[in-house]
Amino acid sequence: MILTEQKPLPEIVEKLKNEKKIFILSCEGCPEGADTGGAAAVNNIKSELEKEGKIITGVMPIDFLCQKSLIKSRVRVKLNDIKSSDAVLVVACGLGVQASTEALGKICYPALNTKTFGGVTGMWQGTERCDACGDCVLEYTGGICPYTACPKKLLNGACAGQSNGKCETDPERDCGWELIYKRLEKLGQLDRLYKFIEPRNYKKMLPSPEIRKTNLWALDEEVV
Amino acid sequence: MTSEILNKKNEKAAKLESSLKDVLEKGKFAVTCEIGPPKGAEDEEIIATAKILKGIVDGVNVTDLQSSVMRLGSLATCHILKDMGIDPIFQVTCRDRNRLALQSDLLSAYVLGIRNILALTGDYPTTGDHPGAEPVFDLDSVQLLWAIKRLEEGYDMAGKELSKKPSFFKGAVVNPGSDTEAAFGLQLIKMQKKIDQGAQFFQTQAVFDAESFERFMDRISKMNIRVPIIVGVILLKSERMANYMNKFVPGVCVPESVIKKMEQTEDKASMCIEIATELINKVKPMCAGVHIQALGWERHVPTILKNLDLL
Numbered sequence: 001m002i003l004t005e006q007k008p009l010p011e012i013v014e015k016l017k018n019e020k021k022i023f024i025l026s027c028e029g030c031p032e033g034a035d036t037g038g039a040a041a042v043n044n045i046k047s048e049l050e051k052e053g054k055i056i057t058g059v060m061p062i063d064f065l066c067q068k069s070l071i072k073s074r075v076r077v078k079l080n081d082i083k084s085s086d087a088v089l090v091v092a093c094g095l096g097v098q099a100s101t102e103a104l105g106k107i108c109y110p111a112l113n114t115k116t117f118g119g120v121t122g123m124w125q126g127t128e129r130c131d132a133c134g135d136c137v138l139e140y141t142g143g144i145c146p147y148t149a150c151p152k153k154l155l156n157g158a159c160a161g162q163s164n165g166k167c168e169t170d171p172e173r174d175c176g177w178e179l180i181y182k183r184l185e186k187l188g189q190l191d192r193l194y195k196f197i198e199p200r201n202y203k204k205m206l207p208s209p210e211i212r213k214t215n216l217w218a219l220d221e222e223v224v
Numbered sequence: 225m226t227s228e229i230l231n232k233k234n235e236k237a238a239k240l241e242s243s244l245k246d247v248l249e250k251g252k253f254a255v256t257c258e259i260g261p262p263k264g265a266e267d268e269e270i271i272a273t274a275k276i277l278k279g280i281v282d283g284v285n286v287t288d289l290q291s292s293v294m295r296l297g298s299l300a301t302c303h304i305l306k307d308m309g310i311d312p313i314f315q316v317t318c319r320d321r322n323r324l325a326l327q328s329d330l331l332s333a334y335v336l337g338i339r340n341i342l343a344l345t346g347d348y349p350t351t352g353d354h355p356g357a358e359p360v361f362d363l364d365s366v367q368l369l370w371a372i373k374r375l376e377e378g379y380d381m382a383g384k385e386l387s388k389k390p391s392f393f394k395g396a397v398v399n400p401g402s403d404t405e406a407a408f409g410l411q412l413i414k415m416q417k418k419i420d421q422g423a424q425f426f427q428t429q430a431v432f433d434a435e436s437f438e439r440f441m442d443r444i445s446k447m448n449i450r451v452p453i454i455v456g457v458i459l460l461k462s463e464r465m466a467n468y469m470n471k472f473v474p475g476v477c478v479p480e481s482v483i484k485k486m487e488q489t490e491d492k493a494s495m496c497i498e499i500a501t502e503l504i505n506k507v508k509p510m511c512a513g514v515h516i517q518a519l520g521w522e523r524h525v526p527t528i529l530k531n532l533d534l535l
Contacts, residue, residue: 152364153361154361154364155364156364156414157366157413158414159345159474160399160402160411161347162402162404162407164404165406168351169350169351178410181410182406185409190409190413193410193413194413194416194417196366196417198367198370199323199363199367
């Protein structure tokens with residue numbers, strides 16, 4: 001079970017301030033189990049966004065958003081709605097946001113912060129990596145995580161150590177920031193990179209006492 | 225307070241200001257050099273190199289555990305230079321210190337009279353002699369500049385007020401010779417972000433090719449970037465060194481033509497001086513200054529500066 005927390009609603013609204021038409025993709029896997037996704041949570045986010053004047057072009061729950069093939073086959077019926085939207089809000093862990101961005105070719109905003117993997121990784125089998133940092137910024141980097149794609153975890157762009165697109169730490173490893181640059185270039189969203197990102201808040205990485213008290217955190221200690 | 229004491233205080237304050245800043249503001253061509261502290265608890269080598277550079281350069285960078293190799297610290301070395309009457313440029317990387325230690329070292333630098341900061345990301349630890357060390361990178365170089373700006377405004381990163389504000393002349397680094405279009409685009413965006421967060425001058429990664437440097441200067445002039453650019457020049461000691469750097473030093477690329485020149489001569493020192501003089505002469509009209517990385521060949525710096533009419 002991957003444990004997530006919903007981003008505060010004002011933060012979601014702030015992130016989406018330049019977007020009008022929004023499609024919501026939600027994961028029915030771990031977030032539903034953790035009560036951060038599922039119908040009730042998604043409806044709550046939806047009505048809050050509508051109050052802010054956003055147009056919700058559709059809501060689609062998918063079993064496991066960490067599965068790109070599943071996303072691609074399920075969204076087919078809603079493809080026009082997604083294409084006509086300004087952005088997609090993804091109610092899933094970091095892996096789900098990364099997989100959705102790659103599968104849809106559209107900027108996906110995270111609605112949740114991923115706190116811990118609790119030892120397992122959902123149905124994830126792809127190249128995506130999530131650090132469970134608790135402060136997801138995947139909309140800014142086009143769905144490629146700067147914490148896991150860059151060994152230096154740089155938030156404001158590449159260092160000067162890359163050589164022919166490869167990382168200074170390993171000549172066979174792609175420079176994560178070049179991947180981010182190319183993805184955003186493809187999406188026509190390079191301007192996003194000019195935004196200054198403040199230092200990461202490591203405190204958010206710590207699971208809250210509430211999470212630690214649940215049986216999801218310590219399955220072997222508390223069996224319901 | 226008598227006027228005599230007041231004068232003395234003013235004199236002391238004037239000495240504390242950055243002479244590098246003064247030179248760049250007056251539009252004079254600036255010359256900086258650098259010192260890499262030794263691996264050991266001694267200062268003889270630093271003092272010997274500093275004596276060569278004193279009076280002939282406008283500032284001396286002190287590297288911060290360059291290439292992730294454990295050495296004597298940049299802050300202590302800057303302090304030694306300051307005491308000798310040299311304007312030090314304190315290189316600060318994000319590799320080894322979290323935000324508490326970085327901010328604290330910046331305050332320490334200020335009270336020691338150090339006024340120039342060069343904010344860098346830092347090489348990854350695996351490139352150095354302690355490859356198993358924890359890579360810190362709590363901040364990146366843009367966030368470090370942002371943190372310095374906040375200290376100058378009188379607050380730390382947590383928003384707590386400082387009893388006295390420091391003030392620095394803040395520099396950053398840019399690589400003008402990126403090898404892919406994406407890497408180049410990323411460098412330019414990051415350069416703009418560094419300026420937005422307070423970078424007042426740039427020193428570039430080592431340049432070996434005047435034409436590619438010119439392309440870089442054209443691009444940034446189109447972006448309306450007007451901060452002083454100090455071009456980085458490494459003194460090449462041999463073809464072996466060039467090949468080594470191409471293979472192992474991140475972000476450095478020595479062209480084949482330069483390597484050939486070195487191969488074909490017995491007198492490496494004269495060729496080194498010739499290559500550097502020719503290169504600096506070509507790039508001089510395009511930028512605000514030159515940063516000579518002599519890497520132990522500081523004794524040749526006076527000859528190069530004389531060749532360039534800078535001495």
